[in-house]
Amino acid sequence: MIPHERSLVERLKDKPFALLGVNSDADKVYYESEKAQNGVSWRSFWNGPKGTQGPISGKWNVRGWPTIYVVDHKGVIRFMNVRGEAMDTAVDQLLAEMTADGAGK
Amino acid sequence: MNRILTPLALLALGAWLPAQAGGDAAAAAKAAYDMLVAEWTAEQAAARAAMKQVADSAEYKAARDAKDNDTARALMAKAKRADAKALGLRALALADQHGAHGGRFAAYAATALVADKEVAAAAAERLERSYLTDPSMLTVLASPMGLFSALGTEPAKALLGKVETANGDGIATAWAKYWRAILLQRGKPTDEQKAEAEGLLAAAEKLAAGTELADRIAAPRFQKERLQIGMEVPDIRGEDMDGVEFALSDYRGKVVVLDYWGFW
Numbered sequence: 001m002i003p004h005e006r007s008l009v010e011r012l013k014d015k016p017f018a019l020l021g022v023n024s025d026a027d028k029v030y031y032e033s034e035k036a037q038n039g040v041s042w043r044s045f046w047n048g049p050k051g052t053q054g055p056i057s058g059k060w061n062v063r064g065w066p067t068i069y070v071v072d073h074k075g076v077i078r079f080m081n082v083r084g085e086a087m088d089t090a091v092d093q094l095l096a097e098m099t100a101d102g103a104g105k
Numbered sequence: 106m107n108r109i110l111t112p113l114a115l116l117a118l119g120a121w122l123p124a125q126a127g128g129d130a131a132a133a134a135k136a137a138y139d140m141l142v143a144e145w146t147a148e149q150a151a152a153r154a155a156m157k158q159v160a161d162s163a164e165y166k167a168a169r170d171a172k173d174n175d176t177a178r179a180l181m182a183k184a185k186r187a188d189a190k191a192l193g194l195r196a197l198a199l200a201d202q203h204g205a206h207g208g209r210f211a212a213y214a215a216t217a218l219v220a221d222k223e224v225a226a227a228a229a230e231r232l233e234r235s236y237l238t239d240p241s242m243l244t245v246l247a248s249p250m251g252l253f254s255a256l257g258t259e260p261a262k263a264l265l266g267k268v269e270t271a272n273g274d275g276i277a278t279a280w281a282k283y284w285r286a287i288l289l290q291r292g293k294p295t296d297e298q299k300a301e302a303e304g305l306l307a308a309a310e311k312l313a314a315g316t317e318l319a320d321r322i323a324a325p326r327f328q329k330e331r332l333q334i335g336m337e338v339p340d341i342r343g344e345d346m347d348g349v350e351f352a353l354s355d356y357r358g359k360v361v362v363l364d365y366w367g368f369w
Contacts, residue, residue: 005364016359023346024367031346034368043351044366045343053248055317056341057365060332061324067365071338075357078334087362094360 001066002038004084008091009042015095016073020044024065026051073098134206137199141192141210145217148187155184193218197227200235208232208241215245215252225255229264237271246280258288279312283322338363 009019021044025031028046047054052065060067068087070079072094079090159165159181168176196214200207215228229252236242245252246268253261265288268281286305289298306322313319320327331339341353353363 001366005362008362017361018356018359019362019364020353020356022341022363022365024365025369028346031368035346038368043345045341045351046346047365047367050247051369052367055320056343058317059320059324059327060365061328062365065365065367069332069338069363071361071363073358073360075338075354077332077336077338080334091360091362098360 001083002040004087005042006039008088012091012095016098017091017095018042022047022056022062024052024054024057070094073101130203130206134203134209137203138209138213141196141199141213142217145187145189145192148192152185152187156181159184189218189220190224193221193224194227197224197231200231205235208236208239209244211236212241212244216248219251219255222255225252226260228252229256229260233264233267237268238275238277242268242272242277243280246277246284249284253284253288258291262288274312276313276316276318279309279316279318282306282309282312283318 005019019042021042023031023044024047025034026049034040045056047056052062057067066083068079068081068083069077070082070087070090072078078094079086082090162180165177165180168174168180193214196210196218200210200214203210211228211231214224215232219225219228232242232245249261256264262285265281265285269278269285272278272281282305286302286309289302289305294302310319310322313322327339338353342350343352344350353361
């Protein structure tokens with residue numbers, strides 16, 4: 001999962017795109033060491049010291065990890081739980097829609 | 106080396122602090138508690154190291170290569186384990202020793218050290234006897250599932266009922282109602298139990314209004330009403346991993362993949 005997301009972020013680094021995490025590692029020290037080893041460049045909210053039992057995932061009723069939402073440039077939820085190639089396709093579609101829409105000009 | 110030094114250093118601190126504070130009982134309890142936590146952390150680290158040592162040994166690798174699982178398991182069983190039970194019972198003795206300031210010891214026995222039925226029963230008894238309205242009860246109620254499964258459902262429900270009675274309309278009561286509802290919903294609840302759980306959740310949500318607990322109770326509804334495809338995404342405000350505040354809405358105008366993840 002992480003290598004795919006890393007390559008997605010890399011591929012779209014000049015596009016109006018952001019991968020944002022809600023990170024549920026209870027231990028920030030562990031997070032930092034893994035972050036360095038895995039080349040994680042994206043920004044995450046921290047779900048707090050209770051890890052997967054933290055407040056953000058709690059409010060959103062997240063039961064499975066990872067849980068993924070894809071949101072378009074207008075802030076509308078368009079896809080859920082797309083992984084791998086399906087995630088790439090979804091993001092590319094939304095970026096194309098955005099260009100067609102003339103947004104970001 | 107640190108594993109041994111840290112508890113010793115804290116032991117020295119523990120002996121020194123109360124004397125300096127002129128018998129400040131709260132400070133003494135805090136110091137003794139920090140020492141207990143450091144000891145448990147060190148024991149767990151030592152146990153992990155012992156297991157790793159076995160896993161790296163030639164004997165163990167040979168057994169694994171030969172698919173001799175019995176031998177491999179026997180070798181691993183010789184690695185020294187962290188003894189949650191011994192420490193749990195000691196935590197409860199410390200609770201007795203520190204009396205009114207001992208709630209945190211009972212809470213620690215009921216959460217981090219609750220591997221064992223005997224510890225669970227003793228911790229529940231101790232909490233019930235002295236700490237029903239103590240702030241440490243909230244620590245227990247934040248992650249009580251280990252205690253509940255070691256204790257059994259009926260004793261767990263009885264303890265929660267006592268928390269509710271003792272705390273009136275307080276937040277501890279909201280948590281107790283929430284957990285009683287969760288216990289009622291487990292397995293194959295009857296219609297009556299389902300209805301009781303619904304009632305408890307509604308009451309808990311009301312008592313906990315504006316808190317994380319209320320959000321948690323409302324979560325299935327929130328997901329259904331706010332998190333479907335085609336809906337405007339609700340905002341998230343929080344801190345990033347470096348402690349810098351930001352919001353999901355800061356990224357409006359971009360395509361966003363929001364990923365609930367972790368390394369664990």
